Amino acid sequence: MSHLNVNFLGIPMASPVIGASGTVGFGLELADYVDLKKVGALSGKGLAPTPWMGNNGVRIAETTSGMLNCIGLENPGAPYFLEHYLPEVKKLPTIFIANMVGKSVEEYAECAAMLTVPGISALEVNISCPNVKVGGAAFGTNPKQAAAVTKAVKDASSLPVIVKLSPNVTDIVSIAKAVEDAGADAISLINTLLGISIDIRTRKPILGNITGGLSGPAIKPVALRMVWQVSKAVHIPVCGLGGVMTGTDVVEFMMAGASTVQVGTANLADPSAMGRIVNELDEWCDKNNVRDVNEIVGTLKA
Template sequence: MSSLSVNFLGMKMASPVIGASGTVGFGLELADYVDYRKIGAISGKGLAPTPWKGNEGVRIAETTSGMLNCIGLENPGAPYFIEHYLPEVKKLPTVFIANMVGKSVEEYAECARMLTVPGISALEVNISCPNVKEGGAAFGTDYHQAAAVTKAVKEATTLPVIVKLSPNVTDVVSIAEAVEQAGADAVSLINTLMGIAIDLRTRRPILGNITGGLSGPAIKPVALRMVWQVAKALSIPVSGLGGIMTGTDAIEFMIAGASTVQVGTANLADPTAMERIVREMDKWCDKNGVKDINEIVGTLKA
């Protein structure tokens, strides 16, 4: 039998598989479908310092080999989560990572302070949010702003900080290097790609927000490319995600350089996906003589 256990930023995980933010709620929603003892970690739904109501209108549109979403990061706010959800989340037999969002550098720092509590093992910082103080461009599309958020969060917490990178940039490596230099302990990538879907009957956008984030199998080749580029350039660990539907998909990401992998859209199609993917990874390792899953990280021959 192969070993699938990993040590990611000091967090001991049963496997490299992490439930991606926004697709597993706070972990409680899938507890009847997944044996969390086999899942490495859960990255919870993005939390802000105060509640966000999200976008109006249609929020999800199915596309070829994927889906678009414009949920708008609806969430109950970090204080409500800590009071009402965290006591139950602590009972889950897996690591919990709090994903966090903000509309300014100050909000990110405030949220980090709020979430630095027992039961939360690390913070994943979503920098695909618009900076309301700087004209609305996403923090993750400018390396100065990405670094500023990273620095502020690091100064506000004692927890490991994972920065989740946007793919909607011309040079993802420069953004990754900026957040590493600002103190990030790891990066995760990719977040969703921006897209649009059109209703031919009305000739109007299907989504209420017009554009949305594309996820699912359609983005996997882009995600693999970016993970490979970033992993080569950084000395900190990489968590890879984007279109992982099977165990072999996950193995590809690890060969490209990811130390852990995140499963997102697959959970919406199959609530048992994470546990199935762990089984498929184990089977692949046995078939290919891999005794320890960590051996394959970054072994792409390119």
Template sequence: MSAPDLSVTLGRLRLANPILVASGTFGYAREFAPLVDLSTLGGVVPKTVTPLPRIGNPPPRTVETPAGMLNSIGLDNDGVEHFCSHHLPYLSGLGTAVIANVAGKSPDEFAAMAAQVEAAGGANAIELNVSCPNVSGGVDYGRTPEGAAAVVGAVRKACELPILAKLTPNVTDVPSVARAAADAGADAVTLVNTFTGLAVNWRTRRPVLGNGIGGLSGPAIKPLALRVVYQVAQAVDVPIVGCGGIRTVDDVLEFLVCGASAVQVGTANFADPTVSGRLVTDLTAAMQEQGIASMSELVGTLGPPKTQQAAGTPATPTKG
């Protein structure tokens, strides 16, 4: 069998394959260049940038948990001006898609940053971080349909690049927020950011993280993330980028059949810095083994539980 077609489209953004790396887990890609052939990835999402430099939250900023990690970095970064002048020129020469991730405290700040990144050149898309659980401000915009729509709508007017809205799972109704983002002009939605959690030291009677509450990521959240992706795939027509606990090619394929068109590898990069490149190779091999010629044969093909099918329910795939 000839090599399968791994290319995918996220609205107006075309990727050579569905393997991306998640913002905040891959630095600005320079750090991983000695370990991964970055040109083989579908794209990179560098660390979130804000309008002005931020020093982030007090340490400790990370703590290992059973099957995962809690972090409270607080968007430590040098600001959008430094990103555009120092990081974008390097990123644009990697031979893969660059999806700049931005966070602001108002729709106008998001819009201004997106316009600045677009004007600098080198980015292929913008990911809107309206869901970081470790800072005040921008996370609030991902908690309501109205907030998400306000940010996406403002950026859509200010910037012509494709837009991905990265949404929080820490709400009752993620599909409603995703619909609002899509209706406001998002080309795709990224699901999910971290789940809020707490680690404590019972001896000192204090939280372990310097900021108290943190965001839980890693294998522990994969079943929750798969559920959100599956539910949102029923509710929106825009593509979905799935993330949450992805370490192996089986994890990738599970997200794809649940309705994701692409995935982001996050916490696994800390345990194995070479994992993202290997997943591209493993995905090709898995598709050849199963006789799958293209991504369209996988995305959104999850059927109903066996008990329902046995009772006569047709095996209708999810919306892709």
């Protein structure tokens, strides 16, 4: 499988397949189900400077070809992770990326500084959080706010910074360019799409938060489109995600311009999904005489 090796942000990875934040825990939960030596990296559950409780009520709802969630970024906080989880995470045979969240620019910077420690290879910055200092808007929907968070994280950490973009915007390219100009080392996209599910018996929303993030195969065409648009517009690597269920899904994202590809909802349906997906990607490369998986990045003829 040597032809699946990639170098992402100067980090050697066994394959371009990465476990997406929110679906792999901190990696320890999947160690019995996946040969992690084949997985390029794991992006851990989003961490804030202090513990977050998450949302009340029903937090998961199945939909056609996907699911809605409104977990609310529940997490134990970065200090707890560093003390109780990181020592074990370091023993895993793959790269660990710390996903991080915040409620203000200052919190993002604080969390970035906390997580800049041995055992963490990069930071993935989730900017789809409500900005409590600016009327509840999400950082990821405003180019200036997105840039401010990116710069603050870059100033606070020496690690490579991947900024995870929200698809709930009119112009994804303007956000991508803003974070690139602010110093982002890479971009990951897409995060979940905003949706709602209704219980027709009660005439009420199924989710306790009313709306939630849509993920799974239903969003793959949107994700591919945005990866293609952004990869053409920026000069930094792109990590694609959204509805990846098979090895050929990975191929599509790489052809659209992604250097690496994250697997999310598939892990919730099948804890062994990433191992299967890496094997399917390997088989596709063999059948199509692809000696180096990096050769297919950005080869979409459009």
